[in-house]
Amino acid sequence: MTDFGEQSRNAAVLLRLARAVSSSIDQDELLDLVVHEVAAVTGADRASIWLYDRHHGTLTSAAIHGIDPEFAARWRGDQRHWEDEPLSRLAIDTGEIIVSENALGDPRADTEAVRFFGDRSILVAPLVARGIPMGTLYLNHVHQHHVYSDSERELITAIAASVAQSMRNAELYAESQRRGELLQRSFQRIGEVLASGVRFDETLAVIVASAVEFLGADSGGVVLAGENPSVRGEIGVHGEAIAQVAALLDGQLGDDTATGEVGSASYLAASLTGRSGTLGVLVVLVADGELFDSDAASALRGFAAQAAIALEDSRLFDLAIAREANARRRAETLDQLNVVGTLLNESLDLNTVLETITNSAKELIEADSASIIILDEQSDRPFAVTAPSGTPTPVRPNGLTNYIRQSGDIVLVTDTSLDHRVNPEIVASGVRSMIGIPLRVDGRVVGVLYLNSMRVRDYSDSIVTICEILASQASVAWKNARYFHAVSEEKEKLASIVENSSDGILLIDADRRVQAANPALLAMTGWTAAEADERRCDEVLGCGGSDQATCAACPLGSRTNGRLPVDLGVWTKAGKSLSVSVTSGTGATPTGAPAFGVAVIRDMTAVRRLEDAKSHFVALISHELRTPLFLVKGFLSTLQRAESLGVDALQRATFLSNAEAAADRLGRLINDLVTASKLDAGKLSLSREPVDMSDVAYQEQSWQEALGTGRILIVDVPSEPAMVYADRQRLEEIVHNLVDNAAKYSPVDRPIRVTVVKADRAGGPGWAVTVRDEGPGLESDDITHIFERFYRGETAESSAVSGMGLGLTIVHGLVEAHDGTIAVESAPGQGSAFTVTLPAVTAAQRGVVTLPPAVGAAWNQ
Amino acid sequence: MEPMTVLIVEDEPGILELLTVNLRGGGFQTIGAADGIEAMRLFEQRQPDAVVLDLNVPKVSGFRLLDVFKRADRPVPVIAVTAYSFEEAQEVVRKGVDAFMTKPVDFDALNQTVARLIARSRGGDSAGRIG
Numbered sequence: 002m003t004d005f006g007e008q009s010r011n012a013a014v015l016l017r018l019a020r021a022v023s024s025s026i027d028q029d030e031l032l033d034l035v036v037h038e039v040a041a042v043t044g045a046d047r048a049s050i051w052l053y054d055r056h057h058g059t060l061t062s063a064a065i066h067g068i069d070p071e072f073a074a075r076w077r078g079d080q081r082h083w084e085d086e087p088l089s090r091l092a093i094d095t096g097e098i099i100v101s102e103n104a105l106g107d108p109r110a111d112t113e114a115v116r117f118f119g120d121r122s123i124l125v126a127p128l129v130a131r132g133i134p135m136g137t138l139y140l141n142h143v144h145q146h147h148v149y150s151d152s153e154r155e156l157i158t159a160i161a162a163s164v165a166q167s168m169r170n171a172e173l174y175a176e177s178q179r180r181g182e183l184l185q186r187s188f189q190r191i192g193e194v195l196a197s198g199v200r201f202d203e204t205l206a207v208i209v210a211s212a213v214e215f216l217g218a219d220s221g222g223v224v225l226a227g228e229n230p231s232v233r234g235e236i237g238v239h240g241e242a243i244a245q246v247a248a249l250l251d252g253q254l255g256d257d258t259a260t261g262e263v264g265s266a267s268y269l270a271a272s273l274t275g276r277s278g279t280l281g282v283l284v285v286l287v288a289d290g291e292l293f294d295s296d297a298a299s300a301l302r303g304f305a306a307q308a309a310i311a312l313e314d315s316r317l318f319d320l321a322i323a324r325e326a327n328a329r330r331r332a333e334t335l336d337q338l339n340v341v342g343t344l345l346n347e348s349l350d351l352n353t354v355l356e357t358i359t360n361s362a363k364e365l366i367e368a369d370s371a372s373i374i375i376l377d378e379q380s381d382r383p384f385a386v387t388a389p390s391g392t393p394t395p396v397r398p399n400g401l402t403n404y405i406r407q408s409g410d411i412v413l414v415t416d417t418s419l420d421h422r423v424n425p426e427i428v429a430s431g432v433r434s435m436i437g438i439p440l441r442v443d444g445r446v447v448g449v450l451y452l453n454s455m456r457v458r459d460y461s462d463s464i465v466t467i468c469e470i471l472a473s474q475a476s477v478a479w480k481n482a483r484y485f486h487a488v489s490e491e492k493e494k495l496a497s498i499v500e501n502s503s504d505g506i507l508l509i510d511a512d513r514r515v516q517a518a519n520p521a522l523l524a525m526t527g528w529t530a531a532e533a534d535e536r537r538c539d540e541v542l543g544c545g546g547s548d549q550a551t552c553a554a555c556p557l558g559s560r561t562n563g564r565l566p567v568d569l570g571v572w573t574k575a576g577k578s579l580s581v582s583v584t585s586g587t588g589a590t591p592t593g594a595p596a597f598g599v600a601v602i603r604d605m606t607a608v609r610r611l612e613d614a615k616s617h618f619v620a621l622i623s624h625e626l627r628t629p630l631f632l633v634k635g636f637l638s639t640l641q642r643a644e645s646l647g648v649d650a651l652q653r654a655t656f657l658s659n660a661e662a663a664a665d666r667l668g669r670l671i672n673d674l675v676t677a678s679k680l681d682a683g684k685l686s687l688s689r690e691p692v693d694m695s696d697v698a699y700q701e702q703s704w705q706e707a708l709g710t711g712r713i714l715i716v717d718v719p720s721e722p723a724m725v726y727a728d729r730q731r732l733e734e735i736v737h738n739l740v741d742n743a744a745k746y747s748p749v750d751r752p753i754r755v756t757v758v759k760a761d762r763a764g765g766p767g768w769a770v771t772v773r774d775e776g777p778g779l780e781s782d783d784i785t786h787i788f789e790r791f792y793r794g795e796t797a798e799s800s801a802v803s804g805m806g807l808g809l810t811i812v813h814g815l816v817e818a819h820d821g822t823i824a825v826e827s828a829p830g831q832g833s834a835f836t837v838t839l840p841a842v843t844a845a846q847r848g849v850v851t852l853p854p855a856v857g858a859a860w861n862q
Numbered sequence: 863m864e865p866m867t868v869l870i871v872e873d874e875p876g877i878l879e880l881l882t883v884n885l886r887g888g889g890f891q892t893i894g895a896a897d898g899i900e901a902m903r904l905f906e907q908r909q910p911d912a913v914v915l916d917l918n919v920p921k922v923s924g925f926r927l928l929d930v931f932k933r934a935d936r937p938v939p940v941i942a943v944t945a946y947s948f949e950e951a952q953e954v955v956r957k958g959v960d961a962f963m964t965k966p967v968d969f970d971a972l973n974q975t976v977a978r979l980i981a982r983s984r985g986g987d988s989a990g991r992i993g
Contacts, residue, residue, distance in 0.1 A: 627945040628874060631965035635880040638969065646887035659876050 028171045032064035035138075035164050040066045043153055045140040047118065050128070050164070051081075051089065052136040058083040060136065067141075086111070089137040092127040098154055098161075099125045102146060121146045126161040130169030138164070205234030205308060212285055212304040213237065216269070216297050221285035223273065223308055239266060243284045246270055250282060258298040258305075269293040271305035273312060280312050306444070358450065358475045365471070366464045368452040370432070373440070373475070374402050375448040400424060405439050406446045411465060412437045416457050427453070434458040436465070438472040450475060505581075505602035509538045511595055513557065525581075525604050527574035538600075543572030556585030556598025568605070579606045625670055632663030673807045676734070680814030687728035687818060691842040694723035694732070694768045698755045701736045712744060713752040723757045723768040725839040731815050732839075738808040739772035739835050747776030747832070762822070766841040773834040779827040787825060788813040812837070866980050867891045869910035871901040871927065872943070873919045877965075881914060881943075881972075888973030898922020902930055911980050913940045914972070915959070925957055932958055939979035943967055 032050045040048035047067035051060040062079040083090065087109040092099045101107040104120040114120070124140040124147075138161055149157075205223050213221040213236050220237020224247035232243050246268045250259060254272040261268060266286045273280040283305040287293065359371035376396070396403050401422040405412055414435045417423045423435070432453040440448040450472050499506050505522030509515055515533045518541070523530060526541055533541045539552065566582040573579060584601045636656045639646065643653055679685040695718035725732070736755065743753045753774050760769035779787065788809055816823045816837050827833035868890045872878040878894045885892050893908055895901035898921040905913070913931050917924025924942070931940050942962040961975050 624945040627965045628877070631945070631967065632874075632876045632880070634966040635877065635969075639880060639883055642887070646883055648883060652883075659879075663876060 028168070029064065031167060032164070033066070035160060036064045036066035039138065039140065039157065039160060042156065043124075043140055043149070044142070044147065045124075046143040047120075047139070047141040049139045049141075050136060051086075051139065052168070053083070053089075053093070053128075053134050055134065060086055060089060063136070086137075088123065088125040092125040092137055093129065093134045096127055096129060098127075098149075098157060100149060101125075102148070104141075119143050124149060124157070126157050128161050128165035128168065130162075130165040133169060135165045135168040135172075202233060205312075206236070207234075208304055208308045209234040209236050209283070209285075212283065212301060215300060215304070216285055216293065217287070218269075218285035218293075219266070219288050221283070223281055223283050225281040225312075226279055237286070239286045239288075242266055242268070242286055246284045246286075247282050254279070254282060258302055260293055260298070265289060267292050269297055269301055271298070271301040273305050273309040280309055283308055355475075358471055362450065362452050362468065362471050365467055366436075366452055366460075367454075368436075369455045370453045372451050372453075373448055374451065376402075376406060376446070397424065401437055402449050405437050405449050409439050409441070409446055411439070411469065413460050413465070415459055431455050434460075436460055436468055438468045440472055440476045442476050447476070502601075505604070507538060507541070507600045507602060509556070509598045509600070511557065511597065513538050513555070513598070515541055516597065522602060525573070525579065525602070526571070527577075532574075542569075542602075543574075544569055556587050556600050557595045566603075569602075571602075579604055580609045581605055622674070626667065629663045629667040629670065633660050633667065636660035636663070673811060676811050677807050677814070680811065680818070685814070685818055687731060689726050689728050689819075691724050692727045692729045692732055694725050694770050694839070695719065695757045697729070697732050697736050698757055698770060700733060701740050701755060712749055714740070715752050715754045716756075717754065718757040719759065723759070723770075724842040725768050725819075726842040727819050727839060731819070735812050735815050735837055736770060736772070738812045739770075739837070742808050742835070743772050743774035743776070743833070747774035751775035760836075760838045762838060762840070764820075764840060765843075767821075767838050768841055769836050769838040771834055771836040773832060775832040778829045778831045778833055779825070780829060784825050784827060788823070809835075865889060865891045866911040866977075867893065867908060868976055869901065869904055869908070869913045870894045871898070871913065871919055871924075872916045873897060874916075877916070880969075881967075884969035885914070885973065885976070888969075888977070890973075890976065896920075898924075898927055901927055905931060905934070909936065910938060911983075912938055912976050914976070915940055915942050917942055917944055928958055937983070939976075939983050941972070941975055941979065943972075 036048040036050055039045070045067070047065065049065040050063045052063045053060055060081045060083055065073045088099055088101065091109065101110050101123040104110045104115045104123045107115075107123075110120070110123055115123075118141065120141045120143055122142045126138040126140075128135040128137055138157070140157070209221045209223060212218070218237075220235075220239040220243070222232045222235035222240065222243040224232055224244060232240050232247075235243065242263050245263050246261075247270075249261075249263070250270060254270065258269065258271040260270070263286075266288045268284055268286050270282050270284045272282055283301065285293075285301060355373045355375075359373055362368065363371040374396075396406070399422065401412060401414075401420075401424070404410075404422055412422075414420045414423060414437075417428045417433055417435060423432075427435075433456050435451055435453045438450045439446040440450060450468065452468065499517075499519045502519055503521055505525045506517075506519040507515060507522050508517040514535050515538055516535075518526075518528070518530060518533045523533065526533075526543075528536075528541055538555075544552070566584045569581050569583050571579050571581050582603045582605050584603075586599045587595050588597045588599070636659050639648065640653060640656050640660075648656070676685070698716050698718055701714070701716070740753060740755065747753065751774065753772065756771045756773070758769055758771070760767050812835075813823055816839070819839050821837055821839035824836045824838075825833065826836070866889075868885050870878060870881045870885070870892055872881060872894065873896050875896070878896065882892050882894055893904050893910065895904050896919070898919050901913075901915075901919070902922065904910075915924060915927060915931075917928075919927075928940055928942075931938060939960040940958075942959040943965060944962060945965045960979050963972060963975070
C-alpha cells in the first residue's frame with residue numbers, strides 16, 4: 002500500500018515533529034503542532050489529544066484541531082471521566098490503535114459527540130510512554146468514512162510514541178523540578194535551575210531577576226551575541242535601553258564589566274564569557290541619577306558567569322537534540338538525562354551522585370566502563386580519587402588526567418595504544434578507546450569523567466555533547482553534594498552534642514508541640530521519646546505554662562528576651578517535682594515568624610537543695626551559737642550588776658558556773674563545726690591506737706551522770722576487751738553524739754541503752770556499739786536522710802529540739818574514716834537503735850602499741 | 863503602786879533565769895513558763911501586763927502563742943526574744959509582736975522597752991475609755 006511519496010511525506014512530518022520536540026517550546030505548543038500535523042497528513046476533520054490523569058482517572062482535553070478557534074479555546078481543559086470513554090480505555094489497555102469505522106452505530110463511541118459533530122469514523126491511538134499511559138490521540142473524519150492505510154497507522158504509531166515520550170519527559174521534568182525544589186531549597190535558586198539545565202529562558206530570567214534584586218536595580222536583561230541580537234530574560238521596562246547598551250558595547254567588553262549612562266538611566270554591564278568566547282552581555286539599569294557602586298560590578302560578574310554556564314549548557318543541549326536523527330532515540334536520551342537530573346536532585350550523597358553519573362554515562366553512550374576522578378584540591382600535587390570511594394593515587398605528571406586538569410579540554414582517545422598520555426595499566430586492562438571530560442566548578446577543573454570502551458571507536462559530536470551535559474550536571478551536583486556533605490557533617494556534630502548533652506534539650510514547633518527531645522531530657526522527665534513526640538511542651542514538662550504569653554521560659558514567647566536562664570518548676574511524669582533552669586532560643590521562618598523553639602533545660606534540683614541547706618545552715622548556726630553566747634554574756638553582765646539586782650553570793654556562784662557551762666557548750670558547737678568541715682574536706686587526721694570500745698561506753702555513762710539530767714543510761718559490755726583500732730577521742734565523740742542524739746529525741750524518763758557486742762563483718766572480726774533509745778522512732782523517709790548534713794527530722798523541726806543537725810553527720814564521717822559501718826534500726830513508736838561497727842584490732846596493730854595490762858584487767862572483771 | 867507583772871516564756875533554763883533576775887531588778891514582777899501550754903495557763907490565770915516570748919518553745923508554736931496573747935480580752939504587749947538574725951526578726955514583727963530583741967539581749971534596753979510598751983497600752987486603754 003505504501004509508496005515512495007507517502008514515505009517521504011511521513012518522514013517530513015516526523016522530522017518537523019522531532020524539531021518541535023527538540024526545541025524548547027512548551028508542552029501545549031507541541032501538542033497543538035502534533036494535532037495539526039496529524040490532521041493534515043491523514044485528512045482528518047478533527048484531531049485531538051487528551052491527557053490521562055492516572056491519579057483521578059480523568060481525561061482532559063489538551064489540544065484540538067479542526068473546530069472553531071474560539072470554541073476550541075473553551076474546549077481546552079474539558080474533562081471526561083475515564084470510565085465514560087470506552088475507546089480510549091480499549092486503546093490504552095491493548096496498546097493498539099482502535100478504529101471505529103462506523104462511529105454512529107458504535108456503542109463504544111461518545112454518541113452525543115458523534116451526533117453533534119456528525120463523525121463517520123474515529124481513530125484512537127494510545128499515548129503510552131514506557132508502559133505508562135499518558136493519554137490518547139483522537140482522529141475524527143466527518144465528511145467520509147476513512148480507511149487507514151498501514152503507512153498511516155505506522156506514522157500515527159510513531160507520532161504517538163514520540164508525543165507520549167515527550168509528555169512523559171515533561172512530567173518527569175516537572176517531578177524532578179518539584180523534588181529539586183524540596184531538597185535544595187537551602188541552595189541558591191540559580192544553582193537549582195542550572196542543575197536542571199534545560200529551560201534556557203527560565204534560567205536566564207531567574208539569573209536576571211536575582212541580579213536585579215541583589216543590586217537594587219530597576220531593570221535588566223541578557224542580550225545574546227549573534228547576527229540577530231535579542232533581549233532575553235528581561236525584567237523591568239527598559240528593554241530598548243538594554244538593547245542600546247548591548248549595541249553600544251558590541252563585543253568590546255572582553256571579560257570585563259562596564260558602566261555608564263543611557264538616556265536618563267545608569268547601566269552596569271558584564272560580559273557573558275563561555276568556553277567558546279563571548280556569548281552575550283548581562284545588563285542592569287537604575288533610573289534617575291542613581292549609580293552602581295564598585296561592589297556591584299564584581300557581583301554582576303558573578304551573575305554573568307552563571308548565565309554563561311546556563312547558556313552553554315542550553316546550547317549544548319539544543320545541539321545534541323538537533324543532531325540526533327532518530328526521534329525516539331532522542332526522546333530516550335532526553336528521558337535518560339531527566340532521570341539523571343532527578344536522581345541527582347534526589348541524592349546529595351557524593352558517592353551516590355558519582356555512581357549515578359558514571360552508570361548513566363555508560364548506558365547513554367554504550368561505554369564498557371566509566372569512572373570519575375576527583376582531584377584533591379588541598380594538596381599541591383593533585384591526587385586522584387576514583388569514585389566511588391577509591392583509594393587516592395597520585396596523578397601522573399604527563400598523564401591524561403593532568404593534561405585535562407591543566408588544559409580544560411575534552412580529550413577523545415580513539416586508540417589508547419597510540420596515545421602515550423593514557424595510563425599503561427588502563428591500556429593493559431583492554432581499554433582501547435576513551436573519552437575524558439573535565440568537571441568544572443566555578444571555572445576550575447575539579448575532576449574528570451572518563452568513559453572507556455574495549456574497542457577502537459570513533460566518538461560522534463552528539464556523544465561528546467551528551468557527555469558534556471552529563472559532566473556539567475555532575476559538576477553542579479557534585480558541588481551541591483559537597484555543600485550537603487559539609488552541612489550534614491555539621492549536623493552530625495550537632496546531633497552528637499545534643500545526644501550526649503547532660504542538659505535536657507527540647508525542640509518544639511510553632512504550636513509548642515515537641516519535635517525532638519534528647520536522652521537527658523527524657524531521663525529527667527521520665528517520658529519516652531514516642532510519648533513525648535507531638536505532645537505539648539507544658540504537658541511533657543508538667544510546668545503548667547499554658548501558653549507562650551504566660552510561660553516565662555517559652556522560647557517562642559516575647560517574655561524570654563535574650564538568652565538569660567529562667568528558673569522553672571517542673572513535674573516529672575511520675576509526679577516528682579524538679580526545679581530547673583531553662584535557656585531558650587528560636588529559629589525563624591524566612592518571613593521572620595517563629596518556626597521552632599529550643600529549650601536547654603538543666604536540672605537544678607540537687608543544686609537548689611544544697612543551696613537551701615546552706616542558707617538554712619547559716620540561719621541555724623547563728624541561732625545555735627547565739628543561745629550559749631547569750632548565756633555567757635548574760636550571766637557575766639548580770640554578775641557585774643549583782644549589787645543593784647540584789648543577787649546573793651550563792652546565786653553568784655551558780656551564775657559563774659552557768660556561764661562556764663555555756664562557754665563549754667559554745668566550744669563544743671565550734672568543735673563540731675570544725676570536725677564536720679574537716680571530714681567534708683577529707684582532712685581529718687586520726688591518731689589510731691588499740692582502744693577498748695567498752696571503756697569508751699563506760700566513759701559515756703560518767704559524762705551523762707555529770708550532766709545531771711537524771712536520765713538512766715544502761716551500759717552492757719562483754720567480758721573480753723572489745724579492742725578496735727581507733728582514735729580514742731574520736732570514738733568517744735561517736736558514742737557521745739549518739740547518746741546525745743538519743744537524749745534529745747527521747748523522753749527524759751526513758752532509759753538509753755549502750756551495748757557493745759562482737760560483730761564479725763565481711764572484712765573480718767569486728768566490734769559493734771549500739772545506742773538504743775525509746776523515743777518516737779523514725780519514719781523510713783527520715784532514715785534515708787538522717788546522715789545528711791544539717792538534716793533534722795520532721796519532729797525536730799516542729800518541736801523545739803535544738804542542734805545544728807551535725808551530730809549524726811559527724812558520726813557517719815568519723816565511722817567511715819575508721820573503715821567502719823553505721824546502721825539504723827527504727828520505726829515510728831519503736832524507738833531507734835544506731836549501731837556502729839568497727840574492725841577489731843589486728844595482731845599487727847596490737848604490736849604497735851601495747852595496752853597497759855592494768856586497764857585490760859580492770860575491764861575484764 | 864502595784865508592780866507590773868511580766869510573763870517570760872523561755873525553755874532554756876539559763877536564759878529564763880537571766881531574764882527573771884534582770885526584769886525583777888528593773889522593778890517588774892515575773893512569772894516564767896518553759897513551754898507553750900504552761901505559758902497559756904499562766905497567761906489566763908495571772909493576766910500579766912506584758913509577755914517576753916521566745917518564739918521557739920516546745921508544745922505550742924510561738925506564733926500560735928502570739929495569736930492567743932493578742933486576741934485576749936485584754937491584749938498585752940508582746941516582746942519577742944529571738945536567736946535569729948535581724949532580717950528574720952523583722953518577719954516576726956510583721957506577724958504582730960510589739961517589739962523584738964535578738965539574743966544576746968541588752969537587759970537595760972529590755973526593761974525600758976517593757977516599761978514603755980506597758981505604759982503605752984495603759985494609755986491606749988484609758989484613751990479608749992474616754993473615747
